[in-house]
Amino acid sequence: MEEDLTILKNHERCQHNLHELWDTIRTLRTFVETYELERNALRIQRDDAIADADRADAENVKLASSSNPQQKIKYLQQVKKDNQALRRKNRALNLRIAKQAAKYIREKNGCSLLEEGDTTIDTTLGSITLDDIYEHDECAVRTGEEILRCMRDRSEILEHRLERLRLARQELPEGDDSTSEDFHTIMPW
Structure with missing residues (x-):
């Protein structure tokens, strides 16, 4: 009887360990799936960036000739628009x-992979809209007056x-003299 009881306990322990292993798997x-999605998204972005660079090189050659x-002038305006789009994309990335x-x-700290409110793991850039970029990027929506005010505040x-x-x-x-020399290296006037 005791032997059966130890076998049963051992079996339960093995079942518990097996369930833990399946959870870990x-x-x-x-x-792994998240990594694969991220890697594929980055490959697509890399290929797009290479294609954009090749296109820009071809246009530069065309413009130079x-x-x-x-x-x-039209080309330079287009380059400016492209630069702005790339800056927005860079901010989003x-x-x-x-x-x-x-x-x-x-x-790494052992917290849940999905935070409250997150239902999926977002690995694509498609879910980030231009409004989201502007919401998180103050420089993109600041006016000239705001920039000047910020510069004045920083100056003060x-x-x-x-x-x-x-x-x-x-x-x-x-x-x-040593602290005086240090001060002159910081403020050289």
Whole structure:
């Protein structure tokens, strides 16, 4: 009887371990599938970037051989539009990288792969819209006045910091040349 009981306990323990292994396998499969999706998406983006670079090279050659100023102006305007689109795409990709890094950190710390409200793991750029980019990128929607105001605020902060450094310098003893040299390397006037 005791022998049967130990066999039964051993069987239950084995079943429990087997279930844990299957859970681990499912989790690893999820990670592998996510990796595959991400790798394929990055390959597609790489191929698109290479095609865009080849197209830009061909247009540059065409423009260099052209002597029509209107054609050059149109080309430069198109280049500016392309640059803006690439900047937006770059911001979106940087945002995506930050999200992926946050997910990696959460996974590394033992948190759930899917956060509350997340129903899927997004590995495509298609779900990021232009509105999302503008929402997360203040530079893209700031007006000239906002930029100037920000620059003025930054200038005031730097002026206050400079004034504090000057006051701190005046409070230093006169014989201490090493800190004076350090200050001149920071503020060379």
